[in-house]
Amino acid sequence: MxxxxxxxxxxxxxxxxxxxxxxxxxxxxxxxxxxxxxxxxxxxxxxxxxxxxxxxxxxxxxxxxxxxxxxxxxxxxxxxxxxxxxxxxxxxxxxxxxxxxxxxxxxxxxxxxxxxxxxxxxxxxxxxxxxxxxxxxxxxxxxxxxxxxxxxxxxxxxxxxxxxxxxxxxxxxxxxxxxxxxxxxxxxxxxxxxxxxxxxxxxxxxxxxxxxxxxxxxxxxxxxxxxxxxxxxxxxxxxxxxxxxxxNLPRPWAAVEPEEKPEDLFTARFELPVGARIRPVQEEAVRMARDMAEPGLMVIEAPMGEGKTEAALAVAEIFAARSGAGGCFVALPTMATGNAMFPRLLKWLDRLPDERAGAGAHSVFLAHSKAALNKDFAELMRTGRRPVAGIDQDGADDAWAHRADERTASAELIAHHWLRGRKKGMLSSFAVGTIDQLLFAGLKSRHLALRHLAVAGKVVVIDEVHAYDTYMSSYLDRVLSWLGAYGVPVVVLSATLPARRRRELVEAYAGGKEQDAGFASVQTADGYPLLTGVAPGASPQLSAPGASGRGTDVEVERLDDDVAKLADRLADELREGGCALVVRNTVARVHEAAAHLRERFGDDRITVAHARFLDLDRADNDARLLATFGPPEKVVELQGRRPDEAHIVVASQVVEQSLDIDFDLLVTDLAPVDLVLQRMGRLHRHQRGEQQSDRPPRLRTARCLITGVDWEASMPWPVRGSHTVYRTHPLLRSLAVLEPHLNGTAETGHIVRLPDHISPLVQEAYGSEAAGPPQWRETMQRARDEHEQHRIQQRTKAEAFLLNKAGRPGKALVGWVEAGVGDVEDTRGGKAQVRDIRETLEVLVLQRRADGTLATLPWLSEDRGGLELPTGAVPDSRLARIAAACGLRLPYEFADPRRLDQAIDELEAECVEAWQAKESHWLAGELVLILDDQCRTRLAGFDLHYTRSDGLEVHRAE
Missing domain, CATH: 1.10.3210.30 (Hypothetical protein af1432)
Structure with missing residues (x-):
């Protein structure tokens, strides 16, 4: 026939x-x-x-x-x-x-x-x-x-x-x-x-x-x-x-609606200490989830350290049982926050019931470009079965299949062999990843339908939602509109959410109109903590649970932007010991402060943390910070005690999120007020003795010194680098709302009271009312006008590849992703589509020793340092994997297109030809930055120096 x-x-x-x-x-x-x-x-x-x-x-x-x-x-x-x-x-x-x-x-x-x-x-x-x-x-x-x-x-x-x-x-x-x-x-x-x-x-x-x-x-x-x-x-x-x-695809999660009291639920899922009470915001989140007519969007606003993540997971369990969601995706701002969240999700999953007897394995995925280097995820990959050969007929290379050493049988939680790679990984039942993975669902791109299927069957948790600018928010709002159309339950978390942004999120999800009275109440609500719930097409409901009783009074004062004065002040404050955190807005300022403080205090009493470390070094940095300055019980478990002598951590914004670290004294560059408050959340974060008696006497009162500002100018003016990172308007608004506290004219004098002042300060800083002394108004208005123009430009730029809202029923998807970006990947280039950033280079950093051999840097932990790599053949799997974990993103100096092209040309000239072979799954196509035996090199007109203590330093070549 x-x-x-x-x-x-x-x-x-x-x-x-x-x-x-x-x-x-x-x-x-x-x-x-x-x-x-x-x-x-x-x-x-x-x-x-x-x-x-x-x-x-x-x-x-x-x-x-x-x-x-x-x-x-x-x-x-x-x-x-x-x-x-x-x-x-x-x-x-x-x-x-x-x-x-x-x-x-x-x-x-x-x-x-x-x-x-x-x-x-x-x-x-x-x-x-x-x-x-x-x-x-x-x-x-x-x-x-x-x-x-x-x-x-x-x-x-x-x-x-x-x-x-x-x-x-x-x-x-x-x-x-x-x-x-x-x-x-x-x-x-x-x-x-x-x-x-x-x-x-x-x-x-x-x-x-x-x-x-x-x-x-x-x-x-x-x-x-x-x-x-x-x-x-x-x-x-x-x-x-x-x-x-x-x-052997794992079945979806079949959630069992928890019926126990909130405190019993949290004890069962999150290992609360015996006798510990859950926070009011956690209890209220469970109550609201149970009382909502159907699962929808819940916005949880609460102070840092109040257990918002645990509340979100408890709500996700209730929402999933009622909606039929088959999994959960937790979206976070960065890879670092994603890596920190992943083991917490796994612990939760270990205690999570499933209504199917003998439910078998659940598929789990870590959704960012370096997931295979994460220890927890790598272990899950080893518990998956050996992958089958053909993946898809569209040429989508599944590199995960090559990167896993998979020999054992399926376990209770696995990274399933078929559910890997950039197009299929998010189809796993449970995933943690960067916010980009969610924003990609709003980007016109090939196989977009798969990204929608990946989220349409889950509960979505979005953490640190305040951290996204207008460009990213345009994508987030559009994705929320589709999630609402799918009926996907969503939980949004923030400690410092502006009221207008809260309303925008709710309207985007529920399809509300600007004039709807119910949505106006979302913006005017002034409680804190605050819960907002809304189901698709319904009016929102609000609840302000009582405070947990945890609180910190932080004394704030100015500090001149002078490293000598910084050193003097720290010497005075730390003369009885103690641990101080100095947060700078740029890596150059981190290096400047650290160099001066080392001269004063000695190398062993200064620790540096920022984003310009190798992936392996940065992971070790985070582990050391947690072991030294983390919760008291973790410090005791890992290290025994905090440093006996005074110690200073000089860091960039990497300490704002994900790290549960605690210091006696904070010095911070001026930043937008929500970020200043996030940094204050690292100050007296934990109770150390009765009434903080385990801290040095001088530091038993929390104190924050604000610097990075020319305080002597007719109008205080932030340093240049801060303008570059945050723009002028948010900085000046931050100055304006903090000014009464800095002057001592606020009702509480020089005190910023956490959490009581968090929401009022944020709402005032991001509100439309005039703020600051009258003589500042003209300058602040110019900054506002410039900022609004920038927001319009961001919104317009985002529209270029932004997916349309869902059309009327019956309208076919003809041209749905027309004029899109083609394939999109979780790479710097892919992220540039959903973040308003300039593309920069990521390189693998290796060293050419005096004898001409190529090796990993000598100090890498866990026997990974000083390993020689063959240049005439492909390194074995273990060695190649270690080299691939030596990634580093070059800084903004290399973002200029001409400088970028020059750097690529110079790096490609140094490529190791044998590593480009097809079987070199870890190293093929990677750019390698080769340092000399002093860990120095020159690239595109800049001198680069890498050290274990300071990471990468970049100076224009003379």
Whole structure:
């Protein structure tokens, strides 16, 4: 029969092939297994609610679309690619030209061709009106990651001979209809098509259907699971069962709604000490989650150290049980905060019940570009099964499969072998990652539907939401609008959230209008801590739980921006011992202060922390900070006690988030007020003795010295580097709201009271009312005008690739990601699409020793230092992995395009040719910065010096 001659897959090396009918059957079977065993209930319900036959219709629709997705391969434009197989089709009566005679065949990619064939079949054989067809057939058209545009459709209509050879139209049409008729019969949809004709599929449902077809296609296209052979048998159950067993996809989480009291729930999940009480904000979060009519968005605002993360996870458990979410994604600002969160998530998962008896393994993923270097995630990768070979047919290289040393059987939590890589990792049930992974869901890009499927079945937790500028917030708001459309439960966390931003988040998710009175109340609410809850399409509810009783009175005062005066003041404050934290806004200021303080106090009493350390060194820095200045019980466990002598940590913004560290004294550069308050959260963070009696007598009162400002100017003026990092307007507003406390004219004198003053200071600094002395007003207004212009520019720039909001039900996804960015990756270049940053270089830092050999830097911990790397061959896996962990991002001096190009040219000239081999999975394509035996080099006109104590220093070459 002609239909059985149509081919779908071909292996040029083995000369094996797979008939189209077989691949259609395989894909249909896989999609059914996915629907029954892998798709979260939250996604299944969303699709089912749009169809007249509910869940039964939804399953039939998914299976049918998977079965028909490759019908476009039954066209001359596709079939001509393999002459031997094409000739067999010609012998069966399907005439076609040679491939070289079809120069225009690229106008008929098989996805678009399939969309048009399915549309014609619905119209001609089932009487569908044309407008009703496109919302279904666009799923077929978009199954390779980009739904066709109107121009794509128009061009193929003009070149109809690509669908059916002229003069042989009837034979081609007969085969196409036969395959589609068989698929409709096998999938049980023939009798449902008449009812579906009246359906208007919401765009979110079209997106999810597309994503499910993509996943089914990728699995069914894997020759290790579904071998190629042209056999005549129907798709037997044994073939599908063997493939599914080999894939072994973990089922989604089936959450059990906790019924215990909040304090019992927190004790069970988070190892609270015996007799410890949960915080009021945690108790209220559980109550609000239980009282909401349906899961939606919850914004939790509470001070630093109040247990917001634990509250969010408890809420996620309740929301998941009620919504059918099959997992959870926690989004954080940086890789460092993601790495810090990952083990906390794993501990929570270890205690998390699942309503299915013997639920088996849960898939877990760490979603950032250096996840494979994370110890906890690497261990999970080792517990996964050995990966299968073929991954997807679109050329998406799954480097994770090569980077894992996977030999043991599945464990309770695993990094599943198939759910890895930049396109599939987020499909794991549980994930921690940078905010970029969430923002990518608002970026027009290839395979965007997969990113939507990845979040549509989860509860999403967004931490530190105040940390995102206008550019990133544009993407976040758009993603929230889609999450609301999907009915995805979301928990947003912040210690320092401006009221207007709170309202914007709620409106974006719930689809509120600016004039809605209910949303106006979200902005005027002044409680703190504060909880805001809203379900999609509903009015918000607010709750201000009582304070926990924890509080710190921080004395604030000015300090001249002079390193000599800084040293004098620290010497005076620390003469009885103690630990001080000095936070600078730029790495150059960190280095300047550290150098001067070392001269005064000695090298062993100064620690430096910033982002310009190798990945391995930075991880060690964080571990040392926690062991030395962390919670008392952790310090005792890891080190025994805090330093006996005075010690000073000089750091950049890396200490603002994720590190639970505690100091006796704080000196900070002026920053936006929310960040100043975050830094104050590292001051007297823990109780050390009764009434802080374990601290030196002079430092038992928390004190913050604010510097980085010319206090003698007619209007105090922040140092230049701070303007570069934060812009002038937020700095001046911070000065204005802190000025009464610095002058002692505030109601509390020189005291900033935490947490009582957090929200008032933030709301005043980010509000629209005038602030500061009258003589400052003109300067501040100019700064505001400049800042607003910058925000407009950011918003306009973000619009270039920003996904549209979901359209009306029934409107097809034609051109959904048109004019997008193509593929997007979790790299610096990819992040530049969702963050307003200039692309910089990441390099691996190695040393050329005096004898000419190449080695890792000598001091690296855990026996990783001073290891020689071969230059004539690919290093072994362990050595290559260590070298790959020596990554460092070059600073802003190299962000200028001309300087960037020069640096790339110089680094490429030093590349090790043997490391570019295909099997060098860790090192191929990486840029290597080679230091001399004194750890120095010159790059693009700058002198670079790297030390274990100070990280990378950069100076313009003389």
């Amino acid at each position: 002609a239909a059985r001659s149509v081919w779908a897959k071909h292996d040029r090396d083995a000369d094996g092939w797979l008939p189209l009918w077989r691949h259609m059957a395989d894909s249909a079977a896989v999609s059914g297994r996915l629907w029954d065993e892998w798709v979260p209930g939250q996604v299944r319900r969303l699709i089912a609610d749009t169809l007249p036959g509910d869940a039964d219709d939804a399953r039939r629709l998914v299976v049918w679309l998977a079965a028909t997705h490759d019908i476009g391969k039954a066209t001359p434009a596709f079939a001509c690619q393999v002459e031997e197989l094409a000739d067999s089709m010609r012998k069966a009566g399907l005439e076609m030209r040679l491939q070289k005679q079809m120069a225009d065949r690229k106008l008929a990619p098989h996805g678009l061709a399939g969309q048009m064939l399915l549309q014609q079949w619905l119209m001609e054989r089932h009487g569908w009106p044309k407008p009703a067809t496109l919302q279904f057939t666009i799923v077929v058209g978009g199954h390779h990651g980009v739904p066709p545009s109107q121009s794509d459709i128009h061009e193929l209509k003009v070149h109809r001979g690509l669908l059916r050879t002229r003069g042989c139209e009837d034979a081609w049409r007969g085969v196409q209809d036969e395959l589609l008729d068989a698929a409709a019969e096998a999938c049980g949809v023939r009798e449902r098509l008449a009812d579906w004709r009246q359906v208007k599929l919401p765009q979110p449902v079209q997106v999810l259907l597309t994503a499910l077809v993509i996943v089914a296609d990728w699995i069914a296209s894997n020759p290790e699971l579904f071998p190629y052979f042209p056999g005549e048998r129907s798709s037997d159950p044994e073939r599908v069962e063997a493939a599914w067993r080999g894939l």
